[in-house]
Amino acid sequence: MTFFADIIAATFRNATPLVYGTVGETYTERAGVLNLGIEGTMYAGAFFGFAAAWYSGDPWIGLLGAIVVGLLAGALMALLTVTLGANQHVSGLGLTIVLIGVSEFANRLLFSGSTLARIDPMPLWDPLAGLAAAGSLGEQLATIANQYGLTYVGFLLVVPAAWWVLMKTPLGLSIRAVGENPEAADVAGIDVFRIRYIALMIGGAFMAVGGAFITLAMLGTFTLDIIAGRGWVVIALVIFGRWRIFRGVLGALVFAAVYSLGLRLRITPGFEDIPNEIMLALPYVVVIIALALSGRNVPYPGAYLKPYRRT
Amino acid sequence: MTTLDVRRVAQNRLGRAGVIALGAIVTILAVTSSAFVIAGANPIDAAYAYFVQPLTREFTLLEVLNKATPILFTGTAVAIAFRAGYWNIGVEGQLLMGAIAAAGIGQLAHGWPTLLVLPLMIASGALAGAAWALVPALLRVRMGIDEVVTTLLLNPVALLIVQALLHGPWKDPETGFPESPRIAETAELPPLSDFIPLIGRSRLHLGFAIAILLIVVAWYVLSRTSTGLRVRAVGLSPHGARFAGIRVERTLLRVALVSGAVAGIAGVSEVAGIQFRLTEGVSPGFGYTGIVVAMLGGLTMPGVLLAGLLLGDLSVGASSAVRSLQIPSQLGDVVQGTLLLVVVGAVAIYRWRAHREEERPPDEGEPPPDEPEGAPSETSPT
Numbered sequence: 275m276t277f278f279a280d281i282i283a284a285t286f287r288n289a290t291p292l293v294y295g296t297v298g299e300t301y302t303e304r305a306g307v308l309n310l311g312i313e314g315t316m317y318a319g320a321f322f323g324f325a326a327a328w329y330s331g332d333p334w335i336g337l338l339g340a341i342v343v344g345l346l347a348g349a350l351m352a353l354l355t356v357t358l359g360a361n362q363h364v365s366g367l368g369l370t371i372v373l374i375g376v377s378e379f380a381n382r383l384l385f386s387g388s389t390l391a392r393i394d395p396m397p398l399w400d401p402l403a404g405l406a407a408a409g410s411l412g413e414q415l416a417t418i419a420n421q422y423g424l425t426y427v428g429f430l431l432v433v434p435a436a437w438w439v440l441m442k443t444p445l446g447l448s449i450r451a452v453g454e455n456p457e458a459a460d461v462a463g464i465d466v467f468r469i470r471y472i473a474l475m476i477g478g479a480f481m482a483v484g485g486a487f488i489t490l491a492m493l494g495t496f497t498l499d500i501i502a503g504r505g506w507v508v509i510a511l512v513i514f515g516r517w518r519i520f521r522g523v524l525g526a527l528v529f530a531a532v533y534s535l536g537l538r539l540r541i542t543p544g545f546e547d548i549p550n551e552i553m554l555a556l557p558y559v560v561v562i563i564a565l566a567l568s569g570r571n572v573p574y575p576g577a578y579l580k581p582y583r584r585t
Numbered sequence: 586m587t588t589l590d591v592r593r594v595a596q597n598r599l600g601r602a603g604v605i606a607l608g609a610i611v612t613i614l615a616v617t618s619s620a621f622v623i624a625g626a627n628p629i630d631a632a633y634a635y636f637v638q639p640l641t642r643e644f645t646l647l648e649v650l651n652k653a654t655p656i657l658f659t660g661t662a663v664a665i666a667f668r669a670g671y672w673n674i675g676v677e678g679q680l681l682m683g684a685i686a687a688a689g690i691g692q693l694a695h696g697w698p699t700l701l702v703l704p705l706m707i708a709s710g711a712l713a714g715a716a717w718a719l720v721p722a723l724l725r726v727r728m729g730i731d732e733v734v735t736t737l738l739l740n741p742v743a744l745l746i747v748q749a750l751l752h753g754p755w756k757d758p759e760t761g762f763p764e765s766p767r768i769a770e771t772a773e774l775p776p777l778s779d780f781i782p783l784i785g786r787s788r789l790h791l792g793f794a795i796a797i798l799l800i801v802v803a804w805y806v807l808s809r810t811s812t813g814l815r816v817r818a819v820g821l822s823p824h825g826a827r828f829a830g831i832r833v834e835r836t837l838l839r840v841a842l843v844s845g846a847v848a849g850i851a852g853v854s855e856v857a858g859i860q861f862r863l864t865e866g867v868s869p870g871f872g873y874t875g876i877v878v879a880m881l882g883g884l885t886m887p888g889v890l891l892a893g894l895l896l897g898d899l900s901v902g903a904s905s906a907v908r909s910l911q912i913p914s915q916l917g918d919v920v921q922g923t924l925l926l927v928v929v930g931a932v933a934i935y936r937w938r939a940h941r942e943e944e945r946p947p948d949e950g951e952p953p954p955d956e957p958e959g960a961p962s963e964t965s966p967t
Contacts, residue, residue, distance in 0.1 A: 310733070354926060360933035363672055363733065364880050368925040371873065375918030382913035383624065506737040513734060551749035555742045562720075562735055569730045583937065 298480030310366025313505030314373030319482025348478025359581030653897030659875025675736030677872025683849025691768025714849020792854030
């Protein structure tokens, strides 16, 4: 009976792109910038990460490519919303349109738009494989622990480190300060523009890694519409998490658990008659309900959506 | 022109707008030309194929109007909502709901008179779109939940409902494809050439005329009535509007429903005018393109009309350049997104410069008069 072990394992796997995205979006929003470019940034990370891996033959170089694309996407968002002070909603949506367009255009040029190109995906880490022989519980633990390296890195390294940097270091304090009260931060000698650029670029890199996880590890290939709204889910998770990293990650796990349960039930006897689409729609509905229940009077960052200008 | 001359021109407002517009055009040309070069095409030929060629023949010109039809609807829907500072990004899903309603009635309507079926379809499509917009609107005005997130998240849900219908009860019994059965002939929006003998035969249908009519009505209401004044006041400053006695929540709720209704009619227009059935691809992102149209049009109705026609032109040009110049059609999306980003950036520069000019000597405590910003906390009931 590995039903629950399977679901728990799938939950961590499916939560991984959301966790990277949530960390990234939390950084940009804490700095006062809503980045709706996340959907496109994840998409570009997924595509260009895959393309770099395919041409180099090494998925880790693919990951590096995704990080570079994410940094550039963050810088472009910063140019629009920080330097020019453009409307954040529209800049983000426009960035998503451009990045998805560029990715599909490049896909057409490099791979003739086909989905035939495949890479050897990143290997699974299986630290508890030895337990598999030690009875049912050991087998289940081994199943749960059998994850991609990026999942381990995400949960055990990136999330705590991102929290530590944001909450315990001078850089993190600056990011929160420019997102809360940029005028005061400026008076205190913080370069508001520079810090917002840094936050958007760090955030973009994490978002792109989240997207690249899908092509480089989960699938080993790129298909159209690969992000399928995960970026929008992250926007909801960040609000649900009240701009706190661990709460956001918890939200990602809940979403992924519902999603994974739905996928698993499709092949479970007695549940095949439920239309697949209902199972796929369920996580979105759960997120909206969660927001409705917990999202009341949430403490938005003080300078959320507000461009900063020195007068 | 010397630097000093440029500076003097930039001193006056019109000149400054000209300088910024020139910068925007240069940026757009630079970005799109390099994309055309990467695609292996001569940028001048490509720009001609993308923007001019579709306008040179009657058939392609009518196709431009045809391609503009859905995005004129969605652009109007978006512009109405954004003018009130309500960030309805769920136009895509609301359009799909309208399409479902149209396909549902269209299948039943065999033998019904056209004069009954068409108004019924449009009304139910509008109702379905408004219904899909209702939940995020209520969450926003009653509980202060950010409508950006909820409207966005309902888009994939709407698409999944379409897919569930097409793989389930509405699967075409003859072909087995995930397409609904063809709607009744009496439920089809007739081609415009039936009414206007001057124009040639094309796919252009009554939906285009309805879109133009809606734009005119929306323009009148927004700019010539007290309702429109309230909508604009709420968009400019919710606090100020509330202080002036406008019921902000009620205005936002109504705007959201009207926006959803217009989006729903877009779905009716596509099902009853083009596809004649519900398909999974009934909207290749018309809801998102509507955001581009609305912003390029400066959230004004004449602007929406021009921007919708421009993007219709671009759409026809991009698909014909696939054959004539072997440019992948996806480049059309890149050009479209670039247009949006450059224009939004240019508008931001212009407003900031204009603001600084007015502010000299700097006024104290006056925040810059920005575009409507929609942090939901601003208008949540407390």
